[in-house]
Amino acid sequence: MGAAKTGNGHKIATIGSHSALQILYGAKQEGFSTILICENGREQPYKSYKVADELILVSKFNEMLKLQEKLLSEKAIIIPHATFFDAFGLEEVEKLKVPYFGNKKILKWEADRLLQREWLKKAGLILPKIYKKPEDIDGPVIIKFYGARGGKGFFLARSAEEFYKKIKEREARSYIIQEYIVGAPIYIHYFYSPLTDELEVMSFDRRYESNVDSIGRIAAKDQLDLGLETSYNITGNMPLVVRESLLPEIFRMGEAAVKASRKLDGDKIGLYGPFSLETVITPDLKFFVFEISARIVAGTNLYINGSPYTDLKYGEPMSTGRRIAREIKAAIEQNKLAAILN
Numbered sequence: 001m002g003a004a005k006t007g008n009g010h011k012i013a014t015i016g017s018h019s020a021l022q023i024l025y026g027a028k029q030e031g032f033s034t035i036l037i038c039e040n041g042r043e044q045p046y047k048s049y050k051v052a053d054e055l056i057l058v059s060k061f062n063e064m065l066k067l068q069e070k071l072l073s074e075k076a077i078i079i080p081h082a083t084f085f086d087a088f089g090l091e092e093v094e095k096l097k098v099p100y101f102g103n104k105k106i107l108k109w110e111a112d113r114l115l116q117r118e119w120l121k122k123a124g125l126i127l128p129k130i131y132k133k134p135e136d137i138d139g140p141v142i143i144k145f146y147g148a149r150g151g152k153g154f155f156l157a158r159s160a161e162e163f164y165k166k167i168k169e170r171e172a173r174s175y176i177i178q179e180y181i182v183g184a185p186i187y188i189h190y191f192y193s194p195l196t197d198e199l200e201v202m203s204f205d206r207r208y209e210s211n212v213d214s215i216g217r218i219a220a221k222d223q224l225d226l227g228l229e230t231s232y233n234i235t236g237n238m239p240l241v242v243r244e245s246l247l248p249e250i251f252r253m254g255e256a257a258v259k260a261s262r263k264l265d266g267d268k269i270g271l272y273g274p275f276s277l278e279t280v281i282t283p284d285l286k287f288f289v290f291e292i293s294a295r296i297v298a299g300t301n302l303y304i305n306g307s308p309y310t311d312l313k314y315g316e317p318m319s320t321g322r323r324i325a326r327e328i329k330a331a332i333e334q335n336k337l338a339a340i341l342n
Contacts, residue, residue, distance in 0.1 A: 006031030013076040017083035024051035026321030037064045061087035071098045099341040105267045110294040113176045123260035125289040129179035134160040140180040145173045181288045183280040190254045194272045203307035204240040205299030237299040
């Protein structure tokens with residue numbers, strides 16, 4: 001698959017979910033051998049697409065913790081994605097001995113929605129209002145739960161009474177009550193390289209969510225008659241190209257997020273590698289930033305052969321997964337691998 005073997009014996013590893021196909025395919029394009037840790041019963045796609053040189057089956061993803069000595073002996077480098085954090089938890093990830101692409105000091109700022117908001121404020125980005133308690137609700141709000149679970153359980157409310165009624169139907173989890181901004185959702189995929197000190201805009205997507213997107217095809221009267229309630233569980237992603245005049249602001253926002261990350265906990269390294277800003281753009285073309293994901297996001301799976309933006313920059317297929325592998329390869333060649341691994 002493409003390039004000759006490379007990487008000074010290092011292998012790229014991840015767990016079998018989310019964006020593993022893209023990550024491993026991109027690694028193979030750059031000449032790396034690949035390792036996949038996969039739960040029993042979920043291995044068929046990876047066998048079919050032949051992206052894993054070594055497939056390790058486990059009962060549960062967190063059994064990977066017992067494989068660390070093996071992974072270390074094979075010079076594996078872990079590439080994290082959302083399922084990775086859902087499977088292991090913040091403390092376990094921070095204690096991993098296997099080299100990990102990304103800055104672990106950023107993770108607590110991503111995982112806690114209030115800390116994340118502090119980070120985005122430091123970056124000078126425009127944020128929706130947060131309500132401290134349900135009794136403060138004075139307009140439409142969306143209730144978001146902590147963690148990378150693809151929007152599962154999110155719901156809308158217009159009053160404290162509606163909030164309390166709906167929260168009873170959800171499992172007990174930490175949440176925030178956020179102002180609902182009416183506009184077009186845009187998910188921006190970035191990559192920041194500490195080797196070149198350059199921010200790249202890789203691609204964009206919008207999410208296809210169940211059942212909020214299907215409800216839009218039903219007349220309002222029928223929605224009321226059927227008693228339908230919206231949910232925001234992500235089922236897929238759709239490609240997007242933005243107005244070219246918006247690109248300067250999109251670059252500015254990404255650069256501001258990276259710059260602000262270097263001041264979190266006095267950490268001068270900050271955010272690097274792939275990340276995403278979840279935004280809504282209003283009719284007056286103002287970006288509201290709702291969330292930052294300090295890792296590869298599933299919306300990049302649309303662009304395994306690259307996006308219009310990576311085509312402009314590279315002139316060859318360049319997914320975010322391949323861009324990660326190319327960064328690791330460049331670090332090895334420049335003897336700077338320690339600068340991009342935790």
